Amino acid sequence: MLRFMPVGDSMTIGSAGDHTWRYRLWRHLCTSHGGPFTFVGPRETLYDKQDDAPTSLAYAEPAFPCAHLAGWGEGWLHMVPLIGDAVRAHRPDVLLVSLGLIDLGFYTNAEQTADNVRAFVAAAREADPRIRMVLLPVIPNIRAAADPSFAEQVDRFNVLLAKAVADLDEPRSPLLSASPPEAYDIDTDTYDGTHPNAHGEHRIAGAFAGAMWEAWGVGRPYAAGTDRPGSGVPGHPAHG
Template sequence: MTIGSAGEHTWRYRLWRHLCGAYGGPFTFVGPRETLYDKSAEAPVSYAYADPDFPRAHLAGWGEGWHHLTPLIGDSVRTARADVLLVSLGLIDLGFYTNAEQTADNVRAFVADARAARPSVRMVIMPVLHNVRADQDAPFAAQVARFNDLLAKTVIDLGTDSSPLLLADPAPTYDFRTDTYDGTHPNEAGEHKMAAAFADAMWRGWDLGGPYGAA
C-alpha cells in the first residue's frame, strides 16, 4: 500500500504534492529504497512512477509489515536522520505472520528502536484499513479490530513530549470497493485518502502543513 507498483503515483506522491503547496519546506522524504513493485518480475525493481519527479525515498516493501521492518527501522532512522515516520503497516502481519497481540508487541519494538536511533523522532501511524479479506473472513476481521484497538492504546501509552505519536484517522468515506483496485491496494482515490489521513494528522497534531486538499 505504501511502496506502490509500477505505473502508480503512490500516496507518498500525493502527500508530497500537498505538502509542497501547504507547507513549502524545506522537507524531503528519506529512506533506503526508491523502487516500486514490479508485478511481472515479482520484485521491487521498478522506477516506473506515473510521475517520477518527487523525492521517492522510502522504507516500504510489497508484502512486508511490522514483522519485517522492525529489525530495519533503527539503522534506517539513524542513516537518514528521519524526523517524522509515516507508518502504514499491519495487514500483512495479521494475514500471515502474527496475531493482534504479537503485532502490537512489534509496534512497541519498532517505536523503541526508532527512538534509540533518534530520540526526538515523531511518528504518525495508520490503523489497518478495512479490506476485502476482512469483509469476507470474520476471524481475520476480528484480529484487525483487535489490533487497531491495541494500536490506539499503544499510541497513547508510548507518546512523549519529546517523541510524540499520532494515530492517523482514515476518512470515514474510505471504502475498499471504490478506493482500491483489488480490495486492498489503493487506486487514485485511495491514494488521496491515505495521504489526507497523514496530512491532517500532522496538521491537527503538530501544526505542520495544512488541511489536505487534493493536488
C-alpha cells in the same frame, strides 16, 4: 529541512505505474508546508508485478523525492530489525507508518503485532530519541470484508495500536494515531479490494496530512487535486 520517511507494506511501496500515496502527500505538502522538506529512506523503487520484485522506477509522476522504507509483503515484523539503521542513516524527523495487514494476514495475531509496534518504536527511538511518528491503523480491505474472524483481528489490533500510541507518546518523541481515511471504500478506493487506486491514494495521504495538521500544525487540511506540478488549486481526485 523537515525529513519524512514513509514506512509501510504494498500499499505504501506501490507498483509500477502508480502515483502512490507518498506522491500525493508530497504534492499536498508542496502547496501547504511553509518550509523546506523532503522524503528520505533506504529504498526508492516500486514493486514490479512481472518481475515479482521491487525493481521498478516507473512512477506515474517520477519527479518527486521517492525515497521510502516500504516493501511488498512486509509488515511490522519485518521493519523492526530495519528501522534503527534506517533512522541513523537517513535522519528522518517524522516516520509515516502504514503497517499491520500483512502481519495479521500471515505472521502474527493482534497481540503479537502490537508487541512488534512497541519494539519498532523502541528501535526508532534508540536511533533518534526525538523522532516523531504518525501511525495509521489497518484500513478496510477485502479479506476483512469477507472473513469475520480476520475482521475481528483487525479491529483488535487497531484498538491495541491506539493503546500503544497513548502509552508510548512522550513530549520529546511524540506519537500520533492517524484516523482511518475518511469514507474509505474498497469498491471505489482500491483496484483489487486492498491496494489503493488514485482515489485511495488521496484518502491515505489525507489521513497522514490531517493528523499532522491537527496535532502539529504541519501543512494544512488535505485537498485533492494538487498533483499537477505547480498546481495549488483544490479540486477532484485524479483518475488512473
